Amino acid sequence: MTAAARTSLDIATESLPGNCGEIWRLTGEWVNASAVAASKRLEELGRGQGGALEIDLSGVAAMDTAGAWLLRRAITERQAGGADVSLTDREGANYADLISALPEKLAEPGDGDGERKTLFERVFEPVGRVMVEVWDDTVAAMFILGSAVRGAQLKLGRQSGLSPAAIVHQIDRMGVRAVPIILLMSFLIGAIIAQQGAFQLRYFGAEVFVVDLVGILQLREIGVLLTAIMIAGRSGSAITAEIGSMKMREEIDALKVMGLSPIGVLVFPRLVALTIALPLLTIIANFAALLGAAFVSWSYSGITFDTFLSRLREAIDLSTIVSGMIKAPFMALIIGIVASVEGLKVGGSAESLGRHVTAAVVKSIFVVILVDGLFAMFYAAIDF
Amino acid sequence: MDQVSAKQDDVVLSVKDLTVGFGSNVVLDELNLDIYRGEILGFVGASGTGKSVLMRTVLRLLPRRSGAIRIFGVDFDKATEEERLRLDMKLGVLFQHGALFSALTVKENIQVPMREYLDLPQAMMDELARLKIELVGLAPEAADKYPSELSGGMIKRAALARALALDPALVFLDEPTSGLDPIGAAEFDELIAKLRDTLGLTVYMVTHDLDSLFSVCDRIAVLGNKKVMVEGTIEDMLAFDDAWVQSYFQGKRARSIVRNA
Incomplete structure (x- = not known):
C-alpha cells in the first residue's frame, strides 16, 4: 500500500432516483491517522434533509474505531434529522458491524462544581490552605x-x-x-x-x-x-x-x-x-x-x-x-x-x-x- | 487441522527457534509459536516457566540469543526505522498491573500514544478517548480520575483502553483477569471476545484463569520444558499426555468448569 492510498479517503455522493435520498460511496482508509480529513469531509456533507441515506462501505480499504466513530456520529445526526440510514458492506468485511457496535453517543460525565468563585475566595482560599497545611505538618x-x-x-x-x-x-x-x-x-x-x-x-x-x-x-x-x-x-x-x-x-x-x-x-x-x-x-x-x-x-x-x-x-x-x-x-x-x-x-x-x-x-x-x-x-x- | 492450514497465510506473529537465557540459565530453548489473525490464543504454563519472558522477548523488552520473531511478516531486526514505527503502532499491551502512568488521568493515559503517533486536534482526541473508555465499559466519570483513585478492575479496563488507543491489530494481555472477582473476570473475558469480533483483534493472552481458557480462547498453548509443549483446542489439552497438563486441565477446578459447560 502506497503512502498516497493511505491517506486518500473520500465520499462520493449520488442522489437516489426520485430525489428521495442519497447514496454515499466511501473509499480509502478510515483510520486514526486520517480522522481529521474524515471529520472535515463529513462536516461538508452536512446534516442533509431527511429521506433515505444509503452508505456503501464496499470501497473502504481499512477502518478502525476512529473512522467508525465519525461515521457513527454522522449517522446519529442524520437519524435525528429523520433520515433512514442503511449500511452495505463488501463481502467478507465487517465494517458495518463495527459501526453499529459503537454507542450512538458518548455518555456525558456528571457535572462538576462549575460555580465561579469570587475574587475574595480565589485570593484567600490558597492562603487558608497553606495555613491549614502548616498546622497539619506541625x-x-x-x-x-x-x-x-x-x-x-x-x-x-x-x-x-x-x-x-x-x-x-x-x-x-x-x-x-x-x-x-x-x-x-x-x-x-x-x-x-x-x-x-x-x-x-x-x-x-x-x-x-x-x-x-x-x-x-x-x-x-x-x-x-x-x-x-x-x-x-x-x-x-x-x-x-x-x-x-x-x-x-x-x-x-x-x-x-x-x-x-x-x-x-x-x-x-x-x-x-x-x-x-x-x-x-x-x-x-x-x-x-x-x-x-x-x-x-x-x-x-x-x-x-x-x-x-x-x-x-x-x-x-x-x-x-x-x-x-x-x-x-x-x-x-x-x-x-x-x-x-x-x-x-x-x-x-x-x-x-x-x-x-x-x-x-x-x-x-x-x-x-x-x-x-x-x-x-x-x-x-x-x-x- | 484443515482450518489451521487454511489460515497459514494469516500468521500474525511467528516465533521461530527462539532461545532466551540469562547467564548460564536457558529459559526458552528453540521455541516455536504461530498466532493467526483474529484468534484469541491463551498461553499457560507453570509459574517460572518463562511465559512473561516469552512475551517480553516478543515485545523486544528482553534480548534473545537466537531465533527470529516476525510480526505481520516483518522481521524486526531487518526493518527500517519507519517500518518499526508502523509495527509498534499495530501492537497494544496490557501489562499485568496495568502500568498506567500514575501522574496522568485515565484520559491522558489513553491519549499518550495518540499524541505521540497521530496528529489529531485535542477535541478529537478527547472524543476518541471517551469512546475507548465507553468501549471498555468504564463510567465516563473515570476519564478524569488518576490511577490511584481506581479499583483493580477499573485499572485493568483503563489499561486495556490505553492498549487499544491506536486500534492495534495484535494485543498482548498479561494475566488480564488476575485480581478480578469471578463476575468481573467473566465480564472482562466477554469484553475481549466482543472487541475481537468487532475490531478484528488478534489476542495473545497469558492467563491462569481456567474460565477464560474454557470460555473465550480459540486456541491454547502450554509452555513447559523451555518449549511450547502442546498447542490446540481445549479438547487437545484434555487428551494430551503430560502430568502437568493433565492436572491443570483435569484437576478439580477444571473438571467443575467442564461439567458445567
Whole structure:
C-alpha cells in the first residue's frame, strides 16, 4: 500500500432516483491517522434533509474505531434529522458491524462544581490552605516525635522496642558512608574561608587573625550548618523516598494491621541514627575544615602549623565548641522529622513521591537555617 | 487441522527457534509459536516457566540469543526505522498491573500514544478517548480520575483502553483477569471476545484463569520444558499426555468448569 492510498479517503455522493435520498460511496482508509480529513469531509456533507441515506462501505480499504466513530456520529445526526440510514458492506468485511457496535453517543460525565468563585475566595482560599497545611505538618511532626519517644512496637510483654541492629544499620548508611563527602566539603570550605579571610585581613596587617576567624566561624556556625544541609540533601531525601514508596505499596498499612507502629519501626531507628551520626559528622567536619584552613594559611600567608595551633588555642575555648555541637542533635531531629512527615504524605503516584522528596529537602534545609539563626540570637542574648 | 492450514497465510506473529537465557540459565530453548489473525490464543504454563519472558522477548523488552520473531511478516531486526514505527503502532499491551502512568488521568493515559503517533486536534482526541473508555465499559466519570483513585478492575479496563488507543491489530494481555472477582473476570473475558469480533483483534493472552481458557480462547498453548509443549483446542489439552497438563486441565477446578459447560 502506497503512502498516497493511505491517506486518500473520500465520499462520493449520488442522489437516489426520485430525489428521495442519497447514496454515499466511501473509499480509502478510515483510520486514526486520517480522522481529521474524515471529520472535515463529513462536516461538508452536512446534516442533509431527511429521506433515505444509503452508505456503501464496499470501497473502504481499512477502518478502525476512529473512522467508525465519525461515521457513527454522522449517522446519529442524520437519524435525528429523520433520515433512514442503511449500511452495505463488501463481502467478507465487517465494517458495518463495527459501526453499529459503537454507542450512538458518548455518555456525558456528571457535572462538576462549575460555580465561579469570587475574587475574595480565589485570593484567600490558597492562603487558608497553606495555613491549614502548616498546622497539619506541625501536628504530624509532634505525632512522629511523640510516637518515636513512646517506642517502636506494641508486642505483648515487651517493654522496649529499641532494635540496635536497625539503628546501627542506619548509622552506617547515614553516617559512615557520608564521611568522605563531608570530609572533602569541609576541607574545601575551611580552605576557602581562610583564603578570603587572609586576603581581607592582610590590609590591616592582621593576617594571623585568620585563625580566629576560621576557628570561631567553623566551630560555632559553619560546621554544623553545612553538615546538616549536606545530610538533609543526602539522608533526608532517602528517608522520604523510602517511607514514601513503602506508603505507595501499602507496606505502611501492612505494618499497622500487624499491630506495629510504622513510626516506631521505620522512623524511630532513623531518628536515633541521625541524632547520633550528625554530631559525629560535625566533629569530623570541624577537623577537616581546620585542616583545610591550616593548609591555606601556610601556603598563602606563611602561617606555620605551630603558629596556627597556638593561635587557635588562644582564640577558642570550650564554649565555642559546645555552642556549635549543641545544635547538631536538634538539626538531626529536624531533618528526620521533616523527612518522615513528607514521606508519610506521599500519595499514590510517582509524581507525588517526587514532589514530597523535593519538599522534604527544601523544608528541612530551610528549617535548619532558621533554627541556626534562632540559636545565634539565643546565644547572643545569654552571652554564651 | 484443515482450518489451521487454511489460515497459514494469516500468521500474525511467528516465533521461530527462539532461545532466551540469562547467564548460564536457558529459559526458552528453540521455541516455536504461530498466532493467526483474529484468534484469541491463551498461553499457560507453570509459574517460572518463562511465559512473561516469552512475551517480553516478543515485545523486544528482553534480548534473545537466537531465533527470529516476525510480526505481520516483518522481521524486526531487518526493518527500517519507519517500518518499526508502523509495527509498534499495530501492537497494544496490557501489562499485568496495568502500568498506567500514575501522574496522568485515565484520559491522558489513553491519549499518550495518540499524541505521540497521530496528529489529531485535542477535541478529537478527547472524543476518541471517551469512546475507548465507553468501549471498555468504564463510567465516563473515570476519564478524569488518576490511577490511584481506581479499583483493580477499573485499572485493568483503563489499561486495556490505553492498549487499544491506536486500534492495534495484535494485543498482548498479561494475566488480564488476575485480581478480578469471578463476575468481573467473566465480564472482562466477554469484553475481549466482543472487541475481537468487532475490531478484528488478534489476542495473545497469558492467563491462569481456567474460565477464560474454557470460555473465550480459540486456541491454547502450554509452555513447559523451555518449549511450547502442546498447542490446540481445549479438547487437545484434555487428551494430551503430560502430568502437568493433565492436572491443570483435569484437576478439580477444571473438571467443575467442564461439567458445567
